[in-house]
Amino acid sequence: MYERLTLIREFEERLKWLVETGVPVGAVHYYTGQEACAVGVCAALEPSDWIASTHRGHGHCIAKGVEVHRMMAEIYGKTTGSNRAKGGSMHITDVRVGMLGVNPIVGMGVTHAVGAALSAKVRKTSQVAVAFFGEGGASIGAVHEAMNLAAIWKLPVVFVCENNGYAQATPVEYAVSVPRIADRAAAYSMPGLTVDGQDAIPVWEAAATAVERARRGEGPSLIECMTCRYYGHHQGDDALRYRTREEEQAARDRDCIRRFREQMLDQHLLAAVELDAIESTNRKKIDEAVAFAESSPLPQPADLFTDVYVPARDGDQK
């Protein structure tokens, strides 16, 4: 877990630095601060399980195993990117590792996760799907429709709401009708639990319980992870226009990486030198990812016209 937590942090911090030095990467939404949510949940999944993500999706991608050099190349708009420069930050996808897509139309990825869970049920596999969404997404009808479908069909899906307090600049207490998003689980006859989303361990515990329930065929669960994004909504947003410095500091005081590190050290599970080695390996990985992205080729004009329609495949019924 520490490897993934710090890999996400390193990826986002490096990306932020690159953006600030003028690398033109398009729209990006930093995941920094929320790492424990993606890592805790994905630690409870098998490689063959599915996840669907949000516009703030880099963390989910890395936690599920998308290679960082292909992500960075995609963000750079290079042909070696995960989506061959057709997607960018807001569409990173790697179905080989069960990552069904970053999806910037708020709430829509939730319906796709429910579809993947339906697929698992119809095809009688043991796969589970996780739908990540934010507390902003909790207000969109698609999410409620998807939860109802999952509940009536008892689909193997886990709804994970990362409540970072703000839908762009709109605070949760203004936009959401209930004290806790998890309270809404009752409306769909599923378990609902609110956990500290800045601590990977309780997130993982809650996810493991929900995933097991889903795999047993008992249906969906809702987990709300209380968390904070350290930066603005996207790279150009100043969060201090709608939240206070004290609030930001309080969240940083509960930083998930520092707390995980302290727990590992306190419980003598890993030594400082081992944790440092993980961080240093990750830094090298990100160095390599940036170098790979920078040296990769740009698309050609003809690439504009590829992949508009899905081709016939070998072995298709004619």
Add this chain to the structure above:
Amino acid sequence: MTTTAVRELSFGPAINEAIRLEMRRDPNIIVMGEDVAGAAGRAHLGLVDAWGGPLRATRGLITEFGPERILDTPIAEMGFLGAGVGAAMSGLRPIVEIMFVDLIGCCFDQIMNQAAKMHYMMGGQVDLPLVIRTAYGTRGGDNRTYGGGAGAQHSQTLYAVLAHIPGLKVVVPSTAYNAKGLTISAIRDNGPVIILEHKFLGQRAKGPVPEESYTVPIGRAEIVRRGRDVTLCGIGRMTHICSEAAELLVAEGIDAEVVDVLTLSPLDEDTILESISRTRRLVVVDEDTPVCSVARDIAARVADKGFDNLDAPIKTVTAPDTPVPFSAVLEAHYTPGPAQVISAVHELFGTGA
């Protein structure tokens, strides 16, 4: 040698047979939608299969394939179409019914931003074998003198907004034969295909349909009547209106060719351009409203690529730029009929009133 039995089927039953044959062949095909079966969960009371969609095209499927593959949904177009998209990305081949095309507003994001763009946006890494079936059109033309139809929110012909979206194939069958063949092609397509089925044709458009499985290719128009003097280009039910007009024009010595467009996107320009290169005149007949319509798109393409082969301006016959009226009398005026087509032909030849 295998012999193929051919019987007369109407439009809805032909679509039913297409789905049934494909579902027998491929266990990953499922059907989802509102009342695609009906009486969901009431089998213990002896109540099953109460509905079967607006064209009854899915009636009886649940008794063969069971509720695991024939899924009645709650009224949640955005949710269940989204589930269809997710299922198509992860191993199933869903056939999702949106009861009427008027309801696409409830799920348009799933069509416009999700299904149509997934393959492109993801760099070709996912297939999206999704079929969306939806009923469209007015009841106009049944010449009732009072009463009403389904009104402005249940009678539209909204295919232009769908054909506008890159990546989506948009198919409008017109006969039982091509409805079956196009539906099978759509199910076998690895990308999203939306099929618009005219509700007036549901239990009509009867014609010979082979019992066996066959395909009609997506992306190809069909010349359904050969003629020398003018090309009447029809979409869906309007192809029948074109054929009726063509028969009436015989008496005037005008020999009209009728082209059934069949696929709106990708459009088969070649067949239309080849036809007008012989007839040198074109009338496009479309039940949709005129602004930014498929009719005007076809006209623009022919003006662009076939202008030298035209002896007269291109005419379009469409519904007026109004909502669909409720009154049967007004609806009959709203919906293009043979008289308007003939009148457009007269304008091309400088004859008639």
